[in-house]
Amino acid sequence: MSELSKLLEHCLKCSHCQSACPMATHDSDYPGPKVLGPDLSRLKCAGAEGAGVSPDTKDLLKFLDKCSGCQRCDVACPFGVPVAQLVRQNKSLRSGKRSLRDKMLASPQLLGRMGTALALLANTALKNTALQKIMSGMLGLDMEQPFSFAAKKDLLQPTLGRPAEPQEQTKLSVTSQPGSPLDSAGQTKPSDPVQRQEPAELEGQVRTLERAQQAEAITPLELAEKKVIYFPGCYVNYYEPEVGKAFLQLLGLLGVQALVSEQICCGMPLLAAGNREQTHKTFQHNLRYFKDYVDQGYEIVTTCPSCSLAFKKIYVEEVRSGDAQQLASAVYDFSEYLEPYSCRLAALVHPVIEEHAVYHLPCHIQAQGTGMLGVNLLRLIPGLELEIVDGCCGQSGTYGYKVENKGVSMAISRTLAQQLTAINPSIIITPCGSCKDRISFVSGIKTLHPVQILKAAVD
Missing domain, CATH: 1.10.1060.10 (Alpha-helical ferredoxin)
Structure with a gap:
């Protein structure tokens, strides 16, 4: 037995x-x-x-x-x-072959590379109602809420195995104009939440320098000992690279220079599709990919809850090897990794004009027990009032895109939307990409990743 x-x-x-x-x-x-x-x-x-x-x-x-x-x-x-x-x-x-749709959804790398190479064409086509009906009838795909590919020029560049190059300035830098918050493109919008109270750009730069000097000193030895790999995951790789850029720059402000892994998938979409044989091959490939680095003492950090859950829990359960246990011990969710830097972050963040926000705890964050760490990081920002909601969004990666799941998926989403609209926040914050897309779709409220809020607050 x-x-x-x-x-x-x-x-x-x-x-x-x-x-x-x-x-x-x-x-x-x-x-x-x-x-x-x-x-x-x-x-x-x-x-x-x-x-x-x-x-x-x-x-x-x-x-x-x-x-x-x-x-x-x-x-x-x-x-x-x-x-x-x-x-x-x-x-x-179960027996029987997997459908073309399931094979497509289980291959986010292939879809991502194709979609980002032809982003403008792909995004326009996915929003076409006629094409949506065709995909629904022929493939069983419901794309009423289509994802949007990032342009190839905006993607993160892998740096694993060579020195990390300085990242370009994030589009989330806080505007210097008082009372004018920013959107994800770095432009001001009256309804966005993160706002600077400093009246001039020069004064803001001086305050940032003063706060940085007040932070704990970072010794050269400490910097030399930092061995960090950022694993973006498919969502950041192909749909929202600005989250990865914000996180890398946030690490840079804390004195951590991270390498960026290759554009590889954690394997969770394959597992969701029920292809256990191919899933295990992907798991073994990733274990080999990271083993030399883990042996050298590298820590692996990701901003995707599903990726960190896969590395920390699912690989161990499915592969049951020493290498899987070793990788699990080296992987951190972004909030776990940033938590020891709380004092430095507290010294760097700027106050924001009082905003009422909701922090949504995704299912895969709760499965890791790290949800409140992200909440505590955002509570470092003066003026940002947070309420916590932990309901399931109903999307669950690719689950909500399948026609046969649409009824129950949207029912779950509507239950969560009722909780959110009752709170009536100005912004919703969640660390999960698929939760972000579904929540913004059903609620109509702007939704951002926590690292985007943190990066904007320290700019």
């Missing part, structure tokens, strides 16, 4: 995972994680070896693709049963 199978004995059918599952809450037909995880695994264990799948088991297989992989069941379980892992393993019971 495997170690994972033994953990089934810890499941007491308390149904905490059921009540935490957003799919089960919004779809009365969905059996839920308890049934598709521990219960289905028990059915497998009870069957004779080689006897195939029992009729009772077959009835449940059609629901496995309804799991979005949000990991809320793992967080909710009071006995540490790896419910989400059991559900993933049970997906191997």
